[in-house]
Amino acid sequence: TQLLEQSPQFLSIQEGENLTVYCNSSSVFSSLQWYRQEPGEGPVLLVTVVTGGEVKKLKRLTFQFGDARKDSSLHITAAQTGDTGLYLCAGVELMNSGGSNYKLTFGKGTLLTVNP
Amino acid sequence: DAGVIQSPRHEVTEMGQEVTLRCKPISGHDYLFWYRQTMMRGLELLIYFNNNVPIDDSGMPEDRFSAKMPNASFSTLKIQPSEPRDSAVYFCASSKHWRDEQYFGPGTRLTVT
Numbered sequence: 001t002q003l004l005e006q007s008p009q010f011l012s013i014q015e016g017e018n019l020t021v022y023c024n025s026s027s028v029f030s031s032l033q034w035y036r037q038e039p040g041e042g043p044v045l046l047v048t049v050v051t052g053g054e055v056k057k058l059k060r061l062t063f064q065f066g067d068a069r070k071d072s073s074l075h076i077t078a079a080q081t082g083d084t085g086l087y088l089c090a091g092v093e094l095m096n097s098g099g100s101n102y103k104l105t106f107g108k109g110t111l112l113t114v115n116p
Numbered sequence: 117d118a119g120v121i122q123s124p125r126h127e128v129t130e131m132g133q134e135v136t137l138r139c140k141p142i143s144g145h146d147y148l149f150w151y152r153q154t155m156m157r158g159l160e161l162l163i164y165f166n167n168n169v170p171i172d173d174s175g176m177p178e179d180r181f182s183a184k185m186p187n188a189s190f191s192t193l194k195i196q197p198s199e200p201r202d203s204a205v206y207f208c209a210s211s212k213h214w215r216d217e218q219y220f221g222p223g224t225r226l227t228v229t
Contacts, residue, residue: 033217042120042207042220043159088159092214101171102214104149108158 003027004091004107012113016078021110023089024071030092030102032072034063037086037109079114086111120221122208128227134196137224139208140189149218150183150193151207159207165191198228 005024013019023032031050035043047056049065049072056063060083062075076083088109095101121140129135141148149164163173168185176183180199185191195202205225209218 031215040222042209042223044220045217048217095172101166103172104161104218106151106159106161 006107010111020075022073028069030094033090035088081114084114122221126225132197135198137193139191141210145210145212147211149209152204154204200228203228
């Protein structure tokens with residue numbers, strides 16, 4: 001099983017600040033997903049990146065997949081209190097050539113707190 | 117759609133007791149996943165099913181854990197006997213296709229004393 005390291009583990013900032021969190025692996029993934037999890041709830045998908053070098057934007061959130069498909073970053077511009085939550089990255093490994101069997105490996109997450 | 121439904125939401129039990137967690141996936145989704153989340157280990161995949169067939173159970177910790185999916189709308193995760201180290205939040209998720217988004221349920225918080 002491939003491992004995903006997320007950093008930082010904890011991040012506390014003031015509203016309006018910018019931030020970047022990272023997701024790194026020594027191995028290549030077919031694609032990578034970012035989820036946000038709020039207390040007492042399950043993770044919710046934010047984005048999937050597939051192509052090396054791909055950049056996707058979701059309002060104030062910018063996601064980038066590394067050229068070698070081993071790492072990814074999430075940048076938040078002008079953070080708001082509503083951005084508070086646990087941000088999880090998950091790498092997709094294909095287990096067979098047909099693509100019907102796969103594994104999703106999660107990092108431990110970055111717990112973001114945005115203070116008013 | 118109501119989303120993925122899990123029950124119970126909270127379970128407190130004594131060591132040695134049997135625990136059964138239940139999940140109803142979103143209708144029409146072919147994949148169902150069971151995860152466990154702890155502070156120490158994060159979110160771990162335990163097992164997943166495709167069209168009710170278990171595909172990968174390599175994440176199941178040991179023989180005390182078992183999972184079934186008797187039909188497309190119901191799955192169970194059973195722990196027998198339970199131990200304090202099993203305390204965690206257990207999530208069920210479903211997706212239509214392996215490429216698609218996984219929809220998570222609200223989780224079951226299990227405490228084994």
